Amino acid sequence: MLLKLGMLLLAISAGAIVNVAVAWVLAATAQTGDWTVYTLNSTYPLLAESRFGWPARSLVNDPAPELGVARRYAIDVGGKRLPFLPVWPGFAINTTFYAAILWLLFAAPGRIRRWRRTKGGLCPACAYPVGESTSCTECGRAIPSPSGRG
Numbered sequence: 001m002l003l004k005l006g007m008l009l010l011a012i013s014a015g016a017i018v019n020v021a022v023a024w025v026l027a028a029t030a031q032t033g034d035w036t037v038y039t040l041n042s043t044y045p046l047l048a049e050s051r052f053g054w055p056a057r058s059l060v061n062d063p064a065p066e067l068g069v070a071r072r073y074a075i076d077v078g079g080k081r082l083p084f085l086p087v088w089p090g091f092a093i094n095t096t097f098y099a100a101i102l103w104l105l106f107a108a109p110g111r112i113r114r115w116r117r118t119k120g121g122l123c124p125a126c127a128y129p130v131g132e133s134t135s136c137t138e139c140g141r142a143i144p145s146p147s148g149r150g
């Protein structure tokens with residue numbers, strides 16, 4: 001249980017990292033057309049901002065400080081302005097999206113291995129032959145119902 005919670009937190013953290021990485025790649029390769037320019041107020045007549053991320057827009061920056069806008073939600077890296085202010089709900093959507101993909105990538109091999117062992121009449125945990133027993137005689141693990149064994 002604690003292990004699964006740790007794995008979930010790890011997947012969410014990795015999902016957030018992938019989310020930011022994707023948004024930064026999109027920001028670094030962005031064209032001017034990706035910016036959204038809109039009226040803010042009379043002091044700063046135009047505020048240009050850009051939102052990046054996929055599948056949803058997850059990070060926002062202000063790519064035009066030359067317009068006199070005080071906000072700077074970006075880090076300058078090699079002449080590129082990488083956003084760091086999260087956008088709700090896009091940041092949560094993308095983090096969940098990438099966490100789910102990572103979870104599947106890392107969980108699938110173990111699931112397939114346990115399924116194949118169970119199908120072949122082996123203990124899913126240690127691959128010891130279990131026959132008709134309801135628990136493994138080698139490691140003591142409970143064996144799933146025989147219906148899954150074919």
Ligand SMILES: [Zn+2]
Pocket residue numbers: 123124125126127128136137138139140141
């Ligand atoms: Zn076993």
